[in-house]
Amino acid sequence: MRTNVIVIGAGAAGMMAAGTAAERGYSTVLLEKNDKLGKKINITGKGRCNLTNDCTPEEFLKNVPTNPKFLFSAINSFSPEDTMRFFEQHGLPLKTERGNRVFPVSDNAFHVTDTLRAYLMKTGVKIVNATAKHILVEDGRVTGVETDQGRFDADSVILATGGASYPTTGSTGDGYRMAEEIGHSIKPIQASLVPLESPDAFCERLMGLSLRNVTVTLRNKKGKAEYTELGEMLFTHFGLSGPLILSASSHMREQEGTVYIDLKPGLDDAKLEKRILSDFEKYKNREFRNALYDLFPTRLAETVAALSGIPGNTQVNSVTREQRQALKTLIKAFPVRISGRRPIAEAIITSGGVATKEIDPHTMQSKLISGLYFAGEIIDVDAYTGGFNLQIAWSTGRTAGYSIGRSEEK
Ligand SMILES: Cc1cc2nc3c(=O)[nH]c(=O)nc-3n(C[C@H](O)[C@H](O)[C@H](O)COP(=O)(O)OP(=O)(O)OC[C@H]3O[C@@H](n4cnc5c(N)ncnc54)[C@H](O)[C@@H]3O)c2cc1C
Known part of the structure; x- marks a missing residue:
């Protein structure tokens, strides 16, 4: 199968990235190894999903202990305010609680996943239930993805497989191995918010x-x-x-x-x-x-x-x-x-991941392989509790989806 864009992982970052790329007219395939989308989103915020924090980008970055400067551009291009507007415009009413934590009015995390699923349908993303095994690269350019369902050819690949915590949700650290295999450095991973x-x-x-x-x-x-x-x-x-x-x-x-x-x-x-x-x-x-x-x-x-x-x-x-x-x-x-x-499996997030110095912070594109992008927790960034980690997924996913084609044309 040939397509413009393949996104690996239908978590928060992957769904946002895939919808954004498809909205811009790129044929987009979203690969997810679970038979359901957004399994981790559904358990966030004790089932209520604290999907962002209603604060300025400056305040946001104060809540990011690891590599905040890397996120400067992504958070300013798609801020917490943009996230709230996005979800409300797509039919999910929100409310803000103590500590500026933002939740769906329904207090139901499944409604966040439902909203993203509807966004993927509307933008024409093709969802495929498959496990990505390797990212294919020729002459320093991404050419596709090998999966347990065969090979998918593409001009661009967005790797959004998340971290290694709560592995039952599908976040089993596959992306670290796939990125390392094609030359990216992985900062040692460890449990955080644990x-x-x-x-x-x-x-x-x-x-x-x-x-x-x-x-x-x-x-x-x-x-x-x-x-x-x-x-x-x-x-x-x-x-x-x-x-x-x-x-x-x-x-x-x-x-x-x-x-x-x-x-x-x-x-x-x-x-x-x-x-x-x-x-x-x-x-x-x-x-x-x-x-x-x-x-x-x-x-x-x-x-x-x-x-x-x-x-x-x-x-x-x-x-x-x-x-x-x-x-x-x-x-x-x-x-x-x-x-x-406690073990990483019990951690809310994984710290460490793909080294930020190998990723262009304005586009999320790999500095080593043309056409390869990263989004979400797989990157070596992490934040405190309060909706900041999902905001990282939305901002980096949006940036990657928005940069497809643009950054490669330069
Ligand atoms: C219990 C809990 C509560 C949390 N609560 C909050 C909260 O309220 N607010 C907040 O901001 N953050 C919260 N977080 C953190 C937040 O959920 C994560 O930071 C965020 O979901 C990361 O998004 P992601 O898209 O990068 O990765 P993930 O959500 O982990 O998604 C990755 C996806 O990739 C898929 N995948 C992995 N490998 C492959 C492969 N080889 N092929 C195909 N698909 C693959 C996985 O199945 C998964 O669906 C919570 C985390 C936990 C564990």
Whole structure:
């Protein structure tokens, strides 16, 4: 089969790229190895799909820790505002929530995939259920793709196979191998936006406990703070998870460190002292182990009491000033040791990927092979939570689809 453009991967980036190329009049084939499109989109944002962040390109780039400069052109040509306009114009009403996170009004991620599928139908993209095996190159120019269904010839190929996380959605890292095979460098891939493991047994006891309005600080082994933020986190059977922890993981340079949780960020030392004294007055005849239930949920109260160094059977009215000071220190910096990240299969995104220095940031075209383009998570860029990663897919997909033909004509 011969066509102008082949897009490999019907995820967020691939669908946007294919529709854009077809809209410009190019015959376009979209290869997808799953029998369904957009499997990963359907599970994003806990099934609600946080499809972008309603912010300016400048604010956007502040949320991209890896290679933000590479994205400058793509984000400015197809910004979060353009994404919102695109989906609304294609019949998907949107709403903006806390932190400028944008969701479909329906709270249904499937509706994002449905909208893209309708866009592909309208623009005449041919969808083929096939697994790409190799990208074919002759004399430094792309000539097509070899798949498990045979060979497809094309003038341009857009590689949009995603990362290596949540492999059941189809993102199994095939694209890294295909790109490497034709000479591209792959920056080492690793889990990002991923839960963290802890050897501390109390995590398992606190499993399922979610803490809102706490400040999390991640320190490396030398004690240097790598991340600090106010928000929500969760204890699990293996350690820690939740939005703050996922974000902290993308700042983590080493495998080990310590997360310090300020359990009462709204109370400074004086206010916390006052609060503890008032509770101690109320419960002066109790044992200390039973004195923190007004401050914390039951299991956390028990854990804080156990870790405070104050014997549990101490009569509350005989807790010393020094012991109270140690308790305050624990409450303001509750330590959880970190022994590593959860496996890449459990990561929201994969960091690393095709080296940005080998891709033209204005077109997403390979600097090594004419007619080859990249889009989405396969590129060595990643962002924090908040709709930024899908925006990277939309912007780079749009840029690649829009550059077909144009950049090669130069
Ligand atoms: C649980 C979860 C929740 C998330 N929530 C959000 C969120 O709310 N907001 C946000 O911004 N980001 C979120 N993300 C991240 C976001 O989903 C990804 O960054 C984004 O989907 C990447 O898009 P992509 O098109 O590059 O890759 P993918 O979506 O991974 O798509 C790649 C496609 O390529 C196909 N493919 C792979 N290899 C081949 C091959 N050899 N031949 C043919 N097809 C192939 C795959 O089957 C897949 O369909 C979430 C991720 C996860 C895992």
